[in-house]
Each structure stands twice: as C-alpha cells, then as structure tokens.
Amino acid sequence: MPMPPDIHTGGCQCGAVRFRITGELRDASICHCRMCQKAFGAYYAPLVSTRGALLEWTRGEPKRFRSSNVVRRGFCGDCGTPLTYEAPDGVAVAAGAFDDPSGLAPWVQYGVEGKLPYVDTLPALPQRRTEQDEAAAAFLADVVSCQHPDHDTAVWPPR
Template sequence: MAEGAEHHAGGCQCGAVRFKVTGALGKASICHCRMCQKAFGGFYAPLVSIRDEAELTWTRGEPKRFRSSNVVARGFCEACGTPLTYEAPDGVAIAIGAFDNPAGIAPVIQYGVEGKLPYTDHMADIPARLTEEDVETAAFLASIVSNQHPDHDTDTWSPVKPDENQNG
C-alpha cells in the first residue's frame, strides 16, 4: 500500500477479533434479503466492500465462518457472535457497524429489496428518545458495566468468558 493510504480499523463487540483495512473502501450498501436478515439478526445487513486495491488484515484473532450458501461464507466472532464478513467469489464485505468509526460509511445502494420488511421505509416516523430520557429504567441503566471492547485498537485484550457475562 502506498504511504498516506486510508486506514480503517474495527472489530467485534468483545475484542477477540480486530481488523484493519488499508486503502479506500468500496461501495457501502444494505441488503434486505432474508439470508442477510438472519445472518445479522436485523432488518437488513449493512456492508461495505473491500476493493481490490485495499488490503484487509486481521490484527487480532480471525473470524469463524458459516457457509450460508454454496458460494457465500459469513465471518463472525466465535466468542461474542458479532457478524463481521460477507465473503463471496467476487470479494469480501465487512459489516459497517464493526468499524470503529461507522458514521462515515454511508450506504449508497440497497440490494435484495424483494425481501425488504414493509415497515423499514417508515423507521424515521417512529417516535424516538434518548436513552437518558427513559426515566423508568434510570436505575437499571446506571448499574450497567460494559464489557464491550472500545472503538480503537488496544495492546492487550482480556476476554470476558461467556459464563461470566450473564446480564447483557
């Protein structure tokens, strides 16, 4: 990679798997197909492709993979379950939410719209509030101690074993 190339880092929720992309990211998208909905446990899969000119490096651990079809494998963290990759013959895409700075990776196209859940076009119409505004859950929220890995690389990582983290 040329000096001064873009760098993007990210990883899973627990920190067992971390990655770096050196070079420009490709097209960011969301896929509404049922397979992506199930793989992400969500309404759709937000992904960004890794261009041929970019280099993806696993800097801590590596995803486990599930072959969701005869041509696609999906990478995820074995420890915490975070969806990480969509790997197809034409290349790899990374889950946008797994990046340390996902706000700058805006989707520009939607795929699999035949599987789009009918209410997703109206999400902005649903009433919204800040977490702190939920007065009824204030005590619960104050008691939360996060085990989530920070949104930056760390020199060390101490995994929380699944049986140690029963509340969240």
Template sequence: MTVYTGGCQCGAVRFRVEGELTHSSICHCRMCQKASGGYYAPLVSVRGAELAWTRGERKRFKSSNFAFRGFCGDCGTPLTYEAPDGLAIAAGAFDDPAALPPTIQYGIEAKLPFTDRLHTLPGIRTEDDVEAAEFINDIVSYQHPDHDTAAWPPEEKA
C-alpha cells in the same frame, strides 16, 4: 492512504483496512436478515483495499454454495460476507461506521415494508430512559472500545 479499523463486540477479533472504501450497501435479502439478526445487513466491500486481521480469527459459516458468513466465535458479532466477487465487512463492526454510509440497497424483494418508516418512530436517548429502566444507571460495559488496544480484555486490578 485511508485506514479503517474495527472488530467484534468483545474485542477477540480485530481488523484493519488500508485504502479507499467506496462501496457500502444494505442488503435486505432473507439470508442477510438471518445472518445479521436485523431487518437488513449493512455491508462494506473491501475490494481494492488491503484487509488484515490484527487480533484473533473469525469463524465462518457456509451460508450457501457460494457464500461464507464470518463472525466472532466468542461473542457472535457478525463480521463478514464472503463471496466469489469479494469480501464485505459488516458496517457496524467498523470503529467509525458513520464514515461509511450506504450508497445502494440490494435484495429489495425481501425488504420489510416498515423499514422505510423507521425514521418516523419516536426516539428516546438512553439516558432519558432511566425511569423506565433503572438498571441503566448501573451498567458497566464490557464491550471493546471503538479503537485499537494493545491487549484485550484489560487486566483487572485487584
């Protein structure tokens, strides 16, 4: 049985999914753009799999008469799209989102015209941007790691 884990950026909410996840999508509708804060929302349906919330609880916003959007109440990470036909988890909330590539796009009537050209933009690796943003050398991440932990945040050493 395949197991997937994930959670929010701060680690207050974590989840575990057991089973095959075969429906990964991108939704371009305006509601998904607003809910994700992005140009589109990448979502993975957990229909047919077993979902367990292993740490914390998501908060929910009723975004329409049919749908709820789940998110972390501490850091704001978008976590779920919940509708009568099932629940989907934000792809980026999984510890290994590369394992769940999208297979279909929805809401293309609201697709922003430049999204098809994103791959043509110049790219800069984070460590190569130090001259423009010197603070990069001093970044200390407080983001939860991409794996389950016994407790979070870790106790600070004196």
C-alpha cells in the same frame, strides 16, 4: 508528497477479533434478503466492500459459516458479532463492526424483494436518547460495559 492511505479499523463486540483495512472504501450497501436478515439478526445487513483495499486480521480471526454454495459469513466465535460476507467477487465487512462507521454511508440497497414493509417508516418513529428513558434509569445506572472500545488495544480484555 503522497497522501497516506486510508486506514480503517474495527472488530467484534468482545475484542477477540480485530481488523485493519488499508485503502479507500467507497462501496457501502444494505442488503434486505432473508439470508442477510438471519445472518445479522436484524431487518437488513449493512455491508462495506473491501474490494481494492487490503483487509488484515490484527487479532484473532472470524469463524465462518457457509450460508450458501458461494458465500461464507464470518463472525466472532466468542461473542457472535457478524463480521464478513465473503463471496467470489470479494469480502464485505459489517458496517457496524468498524470503529468509526460514520463515513460509510450506503449508496444502494440490494435484495429489496425481502425488504420488510415497515423499514422505510422507521425514521418517522418517535425518538429518544438512552438517558431520556426514565423507566430504565435505575437499570442503566448499574450498567458496566464489557464491550471492546472503538480503537485498537494492545491487550484485551484489560488485566
């Protein structure tokens, strides 16, 4: 009996754009180039190639910005979540946009000429859980998330 194909789902923070990828994902990476830093508003961009798999938009579709003569970047037009890196050799999806990114560990780093000098020292920084931040306890007690849950929903936002 054949094994069912891998199915991966995800979407933007507000839920306006959702995707499903059917097939094995085995090409996750991090890019440190300045263009990726700006596109993600972060120190680097974690991306997962969809080459060899089927990417479908199940709710909405990203808006796109042409960041160079060969690359378009998809993002949610409502909340701004970075979603895709679209190049002639295929589409990569932002790792953090997956409902479960835990199995998408990167295996290579690109654009290391743009790597910020402190990125490799981040694991050595002191760590604390959100609930351990006593100074923010009152603020956190009042937080109500409007973020889409990490699974598909028939309707969003809820009525």
